[in-house]
Structure formats: C-alpha cells, structure tokens
Amino acid sequence: MRAFRCEAFGPIENMSFETVPDPVLQPNQVRVAIRVASVGFMDILMVKGEYQLKPPLPYIPGACGAGVVTEVGDAVTRAKVGDRVSFLNYYGAFAEQIATDEHTLSVLPSSMDFEQAATFRLAYSPAYLALKYRAHLKAGETFVITGAAGGVGLAATRLAKVLGARVIGVVSSKAKREASFGAGADEVIIRSEGDLREQILDLTRGKGADVILDVVGGDVFDACVRCLARNGRIIVMGFTSGRIPEVKVNRFLLKNASLLGVWLGDFMTNHPGDFETMNQEVLELAAGGKLPIKIGARFPLPELVPAMEALLSQDVIGKIVLTNPA
Ligand SMILES: NC(=O)c1ccc[n+]([C@@H]2O[C@H](COP(=O)([O-])OP(=O)(O)OC[C@H]3O[C@@H](n4cnc5c(N)ncnc54)[C@H](OP(=O)(O)O)[C@@H]3O)[C@@H](O)[C@H]2O)c1
Incomplete structure (x- = not known):
C-alpha cells in the first residue's frame, strides 16, 4: 500500500x-x-x-x-x-x-458520509466529553469557546446549543466570526478588537462565563481564567498558540471554580467501555442531523x-x- x-x-x-x-x-x-x-x-x-x-x-x-x-x-x-x-x-x-x-x-449510520465520519470523532467526541461528562454544562448557562471556528470549536458550539446554553465564540477574524455564527453562536468576539477579558465580562454583565472551553492556550487562556463566573469551570483541551499556560490557583479558590483537563486519548485507552457509550450517545445525536461538520x-x-x-x-x-x- x-x-x-x-x-x-x-x-x-x-x-x-x-x-x-x-x-x-x-x-x-x-x-x-x-x-x-x-x-x-x-x-x-x-x-x-x-x-x-x-x-x-x-x-x-x-x-x-x-x-x-x-x-x-x-x-x-x-x-x-x-x-x-x-x-x-x-x-x-x-x-x-x-x-x-x-x-x-x-x-x-447510513446518513453519515466518509468526510463527516472521519472528522466527527476528533471534533464532536472531545467536545461532548468536555461539555457533558466533565463540565456538566446546563441549559441557561453561558459557555465561551475559543478557537470557535476550528474543528472542536464549531462542534462545541453546536453541542452547547443542543444542551441549551448561551454560546459566546472567540475567533481571530471576521470570516471566522461568520463561521461561528453559522454554527449557532449567540455572540462572537474577535480577539484583536479589544481586551478579551473585558469583552467577555461586558457580554456577561460582569458575571463572567459559567463554562469556558479553551483550545488555544497562551494569552487566550490567561484572559479566560480571569473571567470565570462563580462556580465556573474552565476546560483545558489544547494549545494551538504554542504556549502551555501556567495559572495561579487562588483564582479557583476565590470563586469556587474548577479547572478541568480533557484528553480524549486517555479516556479511549483507559475507559474503553465508557468511551464506546459516549460515542454512541453523540452518534445518536448526529443521526438526527443536528451535528454537521x-x-x-x-x-x-x-x-x-x-x-x-x-x-x-x-x-x-x-x-x-x-x-x-x-
Ligand atoms: N485534548 C483532547 O482530547 C483534544 C481532542 C481534539 C483536539 N485537541 C486539540 O485541540 C486543539 C484544537 O483542535 P482543532 O481540531 O479544533 O484545531 P483547528 O481546527 O485547527 O482549530 C484550531 C483553532 O485554533 C486557533 N489558533 C490560535 N492560534 C493558532 C495558531 N498559532 N495556529 C493555528 N491555529 C491557531 C485558530 O482559531 P483562531 O484563528 O480563531 O484563533 C483555529 O481555528 C488542538 O490543539 C488539538 O490538538 C485536543
């Protein structure tokens, strides 16, 4: 071959x-x-x-x-x-x-073509693991997703809307803002248009976000960790910016907040039964046509x-x- x-x-x-x-x-x-x-x-x-x-x-x-x-x-x-x-x-x-x-x-499922299938697992499976199994995102909560026009970002946006959350996408360009809106985001922030922390606080009336899923790391993570709501959860999933951030843990103490790591590979290798169950759940949602890639x-x-x-x-x-x- x-x-x-x-x-x-x-x-x-x-x-x-x-x-x-x-x-x-x-x-x-x-x-x-x-x-x-x-x-x-x-x-x-x-x-x-x-x-x-x-x-x-x-x-x-x-x-x-x-x-x-x-x-x-x-x-x-x-x-x-x-x-x-x-x-x-x-x-x-x-x-x-x-x-x-x-x-x-x-x-x-017969409705799913090979392109959708090949890309689904690394977009929707980690997003679902993060939102449903780790952060327990609830209807009515505010959810911020960074890299919102990327593979995980678009998937997390659609999933969060299915779960009933209000979604704020964070992107780097106008074209990506349109893509994020296209996936169902309620508001979209372009990072270069202002201080990211202030933009998130403005959109949440100073309260901060209930759940943040970050795939970018670096300065983006640093800003996000400073605009979590009380009882907020921030999920670490990737570092596309190239810098793995460090964090002062008192920020979590002060707000009863949580930092959650998510690695799909570990879940797949060490919890194969739960991994299979989770994939079936998310594939069933997809069969309804709500989760395109x-x-x-x-x-x-x-x-x-x-x-x-x-x-x-x-x-x-x-x-x-x-x-x-x-
Ligand atoms: N932990 C896990 O289980 C798991 C599972 C799947 C993926 N991941 C990780 O999650 C991250 C995102 O995956 P993905 O499939 O969504 O990737 P993707 O489709 O390439 O999207 C990544 C986004 O990151 C942003 N970004 C910021 N700085 C960047 C840079 N220097 N170069 C490229 N992109 C940059 C871009 O958005 P803006 O331009 O709008 O900032 C881009 O849309 C990756 O690091 C991947 O390895 C982790």
Whole structure:
C-alpha cells in the first residue's frame, strides 16, 4: 500500500510518501480501506515529536479516518466485511489501509458520509466529553469557546446549543466570526478588537462565563481564567498558540471554580467501555442531523504536507481532509 512514513520526529516536510508492506492483521483487529482521513493539530504535533504520546519509529501518522472494512481478525465480534466505519487510533490513517483494534471503530449510520465520519470523532467526541461528562454544562448557562471556528470549536458550539446554553465564540477574524455564527453562536468576539477579558465580562454583565472551553492556550487562556463566573469551570483541551499556560490557583479558590483537563486519548485507552457509550450517545445525536461538520478543504492523499501547511496558516475554516477515492 502507499502511505506516509515518519522515520524520525521533525519538520513535516521530512515525511516520505512511499510504498510500504500492508499492515499485518492481529486477531482483535479489523482491516479498513481508508477513504478519508482527517488532518488535525495533534497529527502535526506527533510528527514533530511534540505530542504527549510518542509512537515507536518509524510510524505512519494520522489519527482519524473512515472507510470500508475489508478483513476481520478471528477474535472480532462487532464488525464485518463491508461495514462502513470510522476509527480513532492515534496513528496509521495517512495511508491506503489500516489494521486497527476493534474498540477504535464506530460503525456509521447510513446518513453519515466518509468526510463527516472521519472528522466527527476528533471534533464532536472531545467536545461532548468536555461539555457533558466533565463540565456538566446546563441549559441557561453561558459557555465561551475559543478557537470557535476550528474543528472542536464549531462542534462545541453546536453541542452547547443542543444542551441549551448561551454560546459566546472567540475567533481571530471576521470570516471566522461568520463561521461561528453559522454554527449557532449567540455572540462572537474577535480577539484583536479589544481586551478579551473585558469583552467577555461586558457580554456577561460582569458575571463572567459559567463554562469556558479553551483550545488555544497562551494569552487566550490567561484572559479566560480571569473571567470565570462563580462556580465556573474552565476546560483545558489544547494549545494551538504554542504556549502551555501556567495559572495561579487562588483564582479557583476565590470563586469556587474548577479547572478541568480533557484528553480524549486517555479516556479511549483507559475507559474503553465508557468511551464506546459516549460515542454512541453523540452518534445518536448526529443521526438526527443536528451535528454537521464543516469541511474547509480537501486534498488528495499524497498532498498531506500542503494540507498540514494549510492548517497551520489559520486561513482554513472547518476541518481539512485527505481523500483516497475507491
Ligand atoms: N485534548 C483532547 O482530547 C483534544 C481532542 C481534539 C483536539 N485537541 C486539540 O485541540 C486543539 C484544537 O483542535 P482543532 O481540531 O479544533 O484545531 P483547528 O481546527 O485547527 O482549530 C484550531 C483553532 O485554533 C486557533 N489558533 C490560535 N492560534 C493558532 C495558531 N498559532 N495556529 C493555528 N491555529 C491557531 C485558530 O482559531 P483562531 O484563528 O480563531 O484563533 C483555529 O481555528 C488542538 O490543539 C488539538 O490538538 C485536543
């Protein structure tokens, strides 16, 4: 099969696209012919060696994809040849096929196409885990989402509206403001138009936000942590700005507030049963058509590096996918 290979951690241009042996199928695994793979921040961090999990080298990058089952191992119980599935596997998706553990799969509802399926898991699953399982976001609460026009941001916006919250999106440009409104945000802040903390306090009449989901880190997190409401919850999910922030914990003491970490990978690996239940819940919501994914750009499989460069440019609104038609 053809696949991208990473021989050593480093710049994304160092990856090679080549013909490699097909993966060997283990008894608990399913072979998937990949039709679409999702390109995300985590994939870039992993290639550079900057992600919290470092795969054994050499490895095939790509955490998430969707396609058709072509072979099943002897111990597999749920999937069968011909099933349309998505998978979340840390790595292996930037290739024509993958052998992946059965527990990493979801069988797709017939209404969901491969692009939606490949991108769904890394957008809606972390957003749902954060809002529903960790922050317990309630109807009527005010929810602030940073990076609101990104993959997680748009998903969290739609989910928070389904849960009945008032949503304030935080973005960097006018085009992204339109995307955030398009996903249902009630108000949208453009960061460069003023002090972020003051803008959030203005929109909440000085009370602050009940729940904040931050994927940007750096100065954005620093501002957000200073405009939490009493009993507020701030969720740490990512650091796209490149800086992991530090925080004075007295801010939480003074407001009975909480700092919540969310890592979908840990939840998937260490709580596979709960992970499966959560995915089914969110897929059922999606089957009702309420949770679409905006695809911002499509690249053919061999063009992974331009796809990653597009992501880093911050110009693409929505998810970026690699396609490998049958
Ligand atoms: N913890 C978990 O389980 C988990 C799960 C999924 C994703 N994540 C992480 O969450 C973060 C967001 O993921 P995503 O899929 O939403 O990414 P994305 O679609 O690329 O969106 C990220 C957003 O970050 C903002 N941003 C700020 N500074 C940036 C920079 N220097 N370069 C690029 N973007 C920048 C951009 O919004 P503005 O331009 O509007 O600021 C962009 O829309 C990533 O760090 C990802 O690894 C974590």
